[in-house]
Amino acid sequence: MKRTTALLIVPAIAVMLFSCSKKNIAVSTTVVTDTSFKQLPFPFGFAVNVSKLRTNIAYKNILLTQATSVSAETVMKIAYLHPAQNTYVWTDADYLVDFAVQNNIRVHGHTLVWHQSLPAWVTNFVGDSAAWENLLKTHIQTIVAHFKGKVTSWDVVNEAIENDGSGYRASSLWYQKLGIGFIARSFQYAHEADPNALLFYNDYGNEWGNTKRNAILNLVNDLKSKGVPINGIGLQMHTDYTQPDANIQTAISTAAATGLKVHISELDISMNPSNNQTLVFNSIIAQQQSDKFKMVAKAFNSIPKAQQYGITTWGIGDADTWITGFYSRPDWPLLFENNYQKKAAFFGVLNSVK
Numbered sequence: 001m002k003r004t005t006a007l008l009i010v011p012a013i014a015v016m017l018f019s020c021s022k023k024n025i026a027v028s029t030t031v032v033t034d035t036s037f038k039q040l041p042f043p044f045g046f047a048v049n050v051s052k053l054r055t056n057i058a059y060k061n062i063l064l065t066q067a068t069s070v071s072a073e074t075v076m077k078i079a080y081l082h083p084a085q086n087t088y089v090w091t092d093a094d095y096l097v098d099f100a101v102q103n104n105i106r107v108h109g110h111t112l113v114w115h116q117s118l119p120a121w122v123t124n125f126v127g128d129s130a131a132w133e134n135l136l137k138t139h140i141q142t143i144v145a146h147f148k149g150k151v152t153s154w155d156v157v158n159e160a161i162e163n164d165g166s167g168y169r170a171s172s173l174w175y176q177k178l179g180i181g182f183i184a185r186s187f188q189y190a191h192e193a194d195p196n197a198l199l200f201y202n203d204y205g206n207e208w209g210n211t212k213r214n215a216i217l218n219l220v221n222d223l224k225s226k227g228v229p230i231n232g233i234g235l236q237m238h239t240d241y242t243q244p245d246a247n248i249q250t251a252i253s254t255a256a257a258t259g260l261k262v263h264i265s266e267l268d269i270s271m272n273p274s275n276n277q278t279l280v281f282n283s284i285i286a287q288q289q290s291d292k293f294k295m296v297a298k299a300f301n302s303i304p305k306a307q308q309y310g311i312t313t314w315g316i317g318d319a320d321t322w323i324t325g326f327y328s329r330p331d332w333p334l335l336f337e338n339n340y341q342k343k344a345a346f347f348g349v350l351n352s353v354k
């Protein structure tokens with residue numbers, strides 16, 4: 001009997017995990033219940049806000065009971081980890097990584113090279129191309145080396161394609177200073193620093209249509225064909241309930257056709273894409289959302305097992321989402337309510353594999 005099947009028919013199993021290290025002896029409790037994402041046949045997790053992990057017990061408990069993978073929502077970005085040229089601030093990222101390692105949760109690093117979240121020392125940096133190359137290499141290798149053996153995988157380059165898929169993102173400082181070769185070289189530098197880390201290219205909009213999707217797929221196929229050490233493709237999948245199923249299925253199946261591992265890396269499903277300021281969440285919306293989450297998880301589960309890197313939602317409860325702030329509207333794009341109670345969509349995901 002498969003482990004997942006066994007878990008499905010056992011109503012509740014509490015597993016005590018004892019982990020020891022030379023430095024400290026930590027006792028952690030992982031609870032697997034009959035309604036846990038830990039039953040899913042692929043890794044499932046969340047982008048984590050470290051201040052909430054530190055202070056909110058309900059938030060932390062969802063991670064302990066539901067997550068088999070985590071990503072850092074902000075604290076591994078360059079502005080946070082590397083705020084000055086010779087200064088690295090590891091505190092929050094280490095806190096997340098130590099929490100995950102102690103609780104047998106995989107850590108996916110997000111993100112090494114992005115056009116956003118740049119600190120002033122980078123935007124103001126003056127130097128020739130060799131100096132910029134050194135900056136890029138040192139940044140990547142210092143961070144990857146710090147987390148070597150603890151962070152399983154990295155979004156090495158994030159969102160290097162234009163929003164509309166028309167080409168490489170011209171406004172990216174990395175592209176402007178280093179040319180398009182910065183992408184391949186970033187993977188090479190990360191690989192040198194941790195040859196065991198799985199390296200991903202991460203972007204959004206594969207489900208929008210051919211233009212953006214083909215631009216992303218052409219990029220990763222080109223990297224692969226040149227022998228660049230790339231292991232996976234991240235489909236952010238910041239989507240909404242009106243996105244046709246066929247588009248989402250195509251995004252997932254074409255990513256799998258590259259032969260790379262596929263990570264649905266930042267999933268959220270907006271229920272208010274038309275920006276209705278008076279919309280109120282109700283049971284009809286809850287069901288529509290559940291159906292869409294279920295469809296996404298089912299499509300993901302249908303690609304070859306070895307390529308199923310996992311699904312990560314971008315936050316845990318609706319109060320955690322970036323969407324309400326970014327679009328200034330009410331929205332409920334995640335799997336848990338503000339107080340971390342399970343929504344209908346939680347069960348949609350769970351039932352997707354039954």
Ligand code: G3I
Nearest residue numbers: 049073074077110111116117158204236238266314321322
């Ligand atoms: O923590 C500070 C707080 O102390 C301060 O008072 C406040 C004032 O603005 O800022 C807080 O930091 C904010 C941080 O989120 C907190 O979570 C930053 O300003 C804000 O820029 C940051 O936004 C994040 C954004 O990326 C930029 O890094 C969002 O949370 C995060 O959800 C978003 O995630 C991105 C992915 O990395 C890439 N794909 C798209 C996705 C959504 O934009």
